[in-house]
Amino acid sequence: MNARRILIVTSAPFLMLAGFLHSGCGGRSIETLEGEPILAGGSGGSGIGGTAGSGAVGGSGGSVLPDGSTKDVSGDSPPTCTNGQLCSGVCVDVMSDPNNCGMCGKHCGASEACSLGNCSSGCAPGLAKCGQSCVNLDNNPGNCGQCGNSCVSGQSCISGQCYCTQGVKPIVCDGKCVDLASDPNNCGGCNVVCGPSEVCSVGSCQSQCAAGLILCNGACIDVQSDTANCGACGLACAKGAACIAGVCECPAGQGDCGGVCVDIVSDPNNCGACFKLCTAGEVCTAGACELQCGTGLVQCGGACVDTMSDAANCGACGTSCATGATCNAGVCSCPILQTECSGKCVDLASDPNNCGTCANPCPAGTSCQTGVCQCPAGEKLCNGVCTNTQTANDNCGGCGVVCGGGKTCQAGVCACYNNGTLCSGVCTETQSDPNNCGGCGVKCASGQVCSQGACTTTCGAGTVNCNNACVDLQTSPFDCGACGTVCGTWASCVAGVCTCGAGTTSCNGVCYNLQTNAQHCGTCQNHCQPGNQCVAGTCTAGCSAGLTKCGQVCVNLQTSVQNCGSCGNDCPNGAACVGGSCVCPLGWTDCGQRCANLQTDAQDCGTCGHHCQPGQVCSLGDCSIACDSGLAKCGNQCVDLSSDKSNCGFCQQVCGGNLVCQNGQCACPTGTTNCAGLCVDLTKSPQNCGACGTMCASGKTCVNGVCQ
Incomplete structure (x- = not known):
């Protein structure tokens, strides 16, 4: 088709009905459904950046949006809509909206719900009915984990939990x-x-x-x-x-339309070019509005997508990959050397929010290096704070080493100030102390003073007699600036002024580390509540009953596979944390970095590390070419589909978390309930007390399903 421009001579009301007119349109070019611009000069309208026009002429100086452009004209964009479809100017999800089910304007009956774009009496497998909408509670931000549970602004719903993204x-x-x-x-x-x-x-x-x-x-x-x-x-x-x-x-194959990355190849609101809308009943396929999708494409809402490669519909409509992940052969995968954590691909070797493992944030002041939270060179992490152990009086030479007896931390060693001497456990100045003059226990006679380590009748130059001690008022911590002015704990006398050491502050004459001291947290006299701790100058509340603070996260050491029994104790792959101990599933064995079923695992057949040859399977702990009676071949393993949690009922059907496989069905052990994929005891769990998602307030415990 030859390029052409069509001059529309009409009035503003008609343009409004046509859906083309919006503020400041005047003399701008508007794309037609064929991808060609219409020069719309509404009556009296002004061109973009130009003057007012009249009639069909439009304003002067207005800019024209080129054919097929994915660039927006600043300040003049129609509303954008991602992962949805514009219906009467509102962005809706036609896969679940009962008033626009499958297409704009299609209403479901009072007893029906909208499931995957179809009005039906029930929801498709994996979806839950919330009102008249069938939604995935794992990723729906308005119904996250349960109907009506909305995530706050800036959060996404991932695996039924709201996360900042x-x-x-x-x-x-x-x-x-x-x-x-x-x-x-x-x-x-x-x-x-x-x-x-x-x-x-x-x-x-x-x-x-x-x-x-x-x-x-x-x-x-x-x-x-x-x-x-x-x-x-x-x-x-x-x-x-x-x-x-x-x-x-923008991701590969997408363009910037009004400040949003969209796929102009399949987006019915930006089909072939920005803001080119398909009409009701049409779908966008290969950048053109058509009545049906092309070969190899699947209709998801009003878009025709390749579910083998579309990151927003990977493997099936509505299955979104994590941020940064790609869809390959219908499976989401992060780039090499990255791992998915809370819906985002991250580098565990350097990500400060997921250092070494997911949800392991580094404390303030540290960085993630090779998967380990590390302080800057020359510092160590002590009580969650990076500390210079060469000078810190409360962590001298190592965490928890506190200097006492008037000593300060000097080059990582607790030592007396100004080359003083330790006498009877207390630092003294043997050059001026009349009770330890020249050495510990050497007392000067009555009427004598101690000057430069010797008992004499007068003080030497530069020193002053303070209670029979000849002292330098510029350096003496017992007579700093004037006789009788004693510097507080860990302070030294510098130029006649009591001065705290590096990293400490004077509070009522005593030097404290405001980053760690619970009585002076952040500022002097800021007392943390009983049971709280001072971390990086902030009073940090203790975790809820049954939880322990690991880094910046409260975890249950009885169940956390990343912190099992103690912070940082990561269980082997496939293991669960039960009662604070890493436990492999019943019948499985801990083979170092992974749990293995020695009866069926071809990588650890019979014993850990015993690999079966190519073409063989592991059956009852022996490498063979066929499975024994009652077992099924899944890959190169012989498994019992009635009880194998990695192949429950059929191959590759995995029972997640601490679910078990019973008679070919994933189920929770007796006495527990499935809450978002985790089997919990509703009579004891403070996070699921009496019912899934019912969390006890801080300080409360769950007793017989009631927060007390």
Whole structure:
């Protein structure tokens, strides 16, 4: 078809009915359904950036949007709609909306629900009926885990739980997702506000940003990867785009339409070009509005997609891959060396929110290096705070080593100040102390003073007689600046002034580390409540009953596979944490990094490490070419489909969490209930007390299904 432009001579009301007119349209070119522009010059309208026109002429100086362009005209974009379809100007999910089921305007009956775009009496397998909509409780943000449970702004629903997803830790402060590593109003903890001259860098209020970070509105940001500040402060990427090396990039095959990454090949709201809408009953296939999908494509809502490669519909409509993942052969996969954590592909070797394992955030001030939270060079992590053990009086040479008896930490060793001497467990100045003059226990006679380690009648130059001791008022911690002025614990006398050492602050004359001291947390006299601890200058509440704080996360050491029995104790692959001990499923054996069924596992057949040859299967602990009676061949294994939790009922049907396989069906052990894939005892679980999702308040325990 030859390119042409069509001049529409009409009035503004007609354009409004046609759905084309919006504020400032004047002399702009509007795409037709064939992908060709219509030059719409509404009566009296002004061109974009130009002057007002009249009649059909339109304004002067207006710009024309080229055919097939995926670029938006600033300030003049129609409403965008991702993962849905525009119906009467509203973005809806035609897969579940009972008023627009499968297409705009199709209403389901009063007793029907909308399931995968069809009105039916029940929901498809894997979906739950919430009102008249059939939704997936695993990923629906308005019904997350259960009907009516809405995630807050900035959160996504992943596996039935609300998570913050904008590259930040799963922390909600005052109903909003925040990044404790960079937010100056929530720096290292909720409502921890940095001072006017401070910035929030790596979860700690500092005078300047750490290396590699740039100050953006009080927050220290990596502009090479931050989607809200990509390349420079304030340059936000389109929704769905990633910031790579300081440049916003939409996923392959997508374009930026009005600040949102869309697939113009299949999006019925942007079919072939930005804002080109398909009419009701049409689908978008290969960038054109058609009545049905092309070969090899599947209709998901109003879009024709390849479920073998579409990350938003991977393997089936509505199955979304994690952020950063791709869809290959209908299976979501993260890039090499990355792992999916809470719906996002991350590098466990360097991600500070998932360091070494998922949901293992590094404490404030640390960074993730080779999968381990590490402090800057020369510092150690003591009680959740990076500490210079060469100078810290409460962690001298190592965590928990406290200097006493007037000693301070010098080069990692508790020693007396100013080369003093330890006499009877207390640091003294043998050069001036009349009770230890020149050495411990050497007392000067009545009327004598101790000067430069010798008993004499007068003090030497530069010293003053203070109670028979000849002291230097510039350096003596017992007579600092004047006789009788004693410096407090861990303070030294510098130029006649009592001065606290590095990392400590004077509170009523005593030096304290405000980052760790529960009586002076963050500021002097800020007392933490009983049972709370001071972490990075913030009073941190104790975890709920039955939970323990591991890093920045409260976990149940009795059930957490990443912290089983103690923080950081990661169970082998396939094991469950039962009663604080890593336990392989019944009949399975711990083979180092994994649990194996020695009766069926071809990698550990009969004994750990015994591999069957190619073409063989493991049957009853022996490598053979055929399975014994009552067993089925799944890959190169012979398994009992009635009890094997990795092949329950049929091959590759996996019973997740602590579910077991009973008679070919995944089920919870007797006395427990399945809550979001985890078998729990509703009579005891403080997170599921009496019913799934019923959480006891802080300090309460669950007794016989009742929070007390």
